[in-house]
Amino acid sequence: MRPFFRISRVLCLLALLVSLSAGAQVMDRVVAVVNRDVVTQSELAARVQAISRQLKRQGTALPPAAQLRSQVLERMIMERLQLQAAESVGIRIDEMMLDRAVSRIAEDNKLTLGDFKKAVSNEGWTWEDFRENIRNEISLAQLREREVDSRIVVTNAEIERMLGEQGTSALNSSDFQLAHILLRAPEGASPEQWKVVAKRAEEVLRLVKQGEDFSKLAASYSDAQDAMQGGLLDWRQYRSLPEMFAERLPGMKKGEVSPALRSPVGLHIFKLVDIRDVTQSKAEVEQTRARHILLRASDSLTEADARRRLGDLRDRVKNGADFAELAKANSGDFSSVKGGDLGWLSPGDTVAEFERAMNALKPGEMSDIVQSPFGWHLIQVTERRNVDMTDERRKLEVRKALRDRKSDEAYEDWLRQLRDAAYVEIKQTDN
Secondary structure (H helix, E strand, C coil): CCCCCCHHHHHHHHHHHCCCCCCCCCCCCEEEEECCEEEEHHHHHHHHHHHHHHHHHHCCCCCCHHHHHHHHHHHHHHHHHHHHHHHHCCCCCCHHHHHHHHHHHHHHCCCCHHHHHHHHHHCCCCHHHHHHHHHHHHHHHHHHHHHCHHHCCCCHHHHHHHHHHHCCCHHHHEEEEEEEEEEECCCCCCHHHHHHHHHHHHHHHHHHHCCCCHHHHHHHHCCCCCHHHCCECCCEEHHHCCHHHHHHCCCCCCCCECCCEEECCEEEEEEEEEEEECCCCCCEEEEEEEEEEEECCECCECHHHHHHHHHHHHHHHHCCCCHHHHHHHHCCCHHHHHCCEEEEECCCCCCHHHHHHHHCCCCCCECCCEEECCEEEEEEEEEEEEEECHHHHHHHHHHHHHHHHHHHHHHHHHHHHHHHHCCEEECCCCC
16 A cells, blocks of 8 residues: 555545535535446535635635536546445455554654544544545555556566666656646547547647646646646656656756647646755665574464463573574474574564564574564574665665556556446536
């Protein structure tokens, strides 16, 4: 999953997800049929109201009312289609997972759960709406991971090629913030359909030249999921940007807008919002060489028995017994054949409970009995060293950048296919 967000971002996302019951009383009739589901007039009116507040908070000028309603309705349709898809593949977010997610968001904002509830209430949301729509957000993230991200493949050849290109481009020493507008074309679009999309792109570019605010145009015209955030993308490394954007960036200045760029999913227009320098630092980490004896509770070994046996083994080591020989005879994992040796461990290679206990030891020292999700451990540190991991880190960063690039492109294509395959009937809406 992608990481959770600070509260301001959560509340922006909720504006895209939540259906409020507050607001003016509207005749509740169907404005869109989405497969087996419907969107009602009151839901649409409430969402338009929420999005309008969000855009004002962002400082984005509101699109014309009819245009905003149309854009918001399309966002709601895409939301319903994705939630239907999540349900159909068995994605369920239980209360325990939801509780953990909400607690994590509160912790990220350095708030107690009580203070966090007050902050949510102050933004106009009920706690029940907030929780339900965090549930939806997790469902959509899991759906994307299952249907798109899990199918992305990055080869070693691609990584080596990009590493070679990095040495020749100064752009790799900077991060970029872009805003974009996607004008989606139907799958297998005919030349006439592409002409319609191109005409919309011409209209957008004409308004850009007239000085119209780009974020307003994104909210008015874009088919991308982030249209109601003014099309603004998070800061990205050059190598993780969609390839068509990266190819246009050289020579562009801050504030400049690209021409319409064609991809398999439609036409794209982007604005270079900002650039910042990135310092390439040496990545040196401290590695620990450790060994352990692991005992797991089972039908034949209670937790109390496991602790008692490890206590006996610890006493034997302190009295001169060889740790490696005891690990070979007693440890319950793959490392037993190597005398419990786990090799060189970098930060994050083990679970937190094991790592905390290991880090507290000096070479030659042995831990007390340590519990982790895997069972009960006796840990001994044998050596420590500092290692330059710059090359390894760079490869990991390139792999992630390539995955992000491919994932974004694949996700847009998947959304288009989802929309094209659905039964959607949009009925006339009242003001």
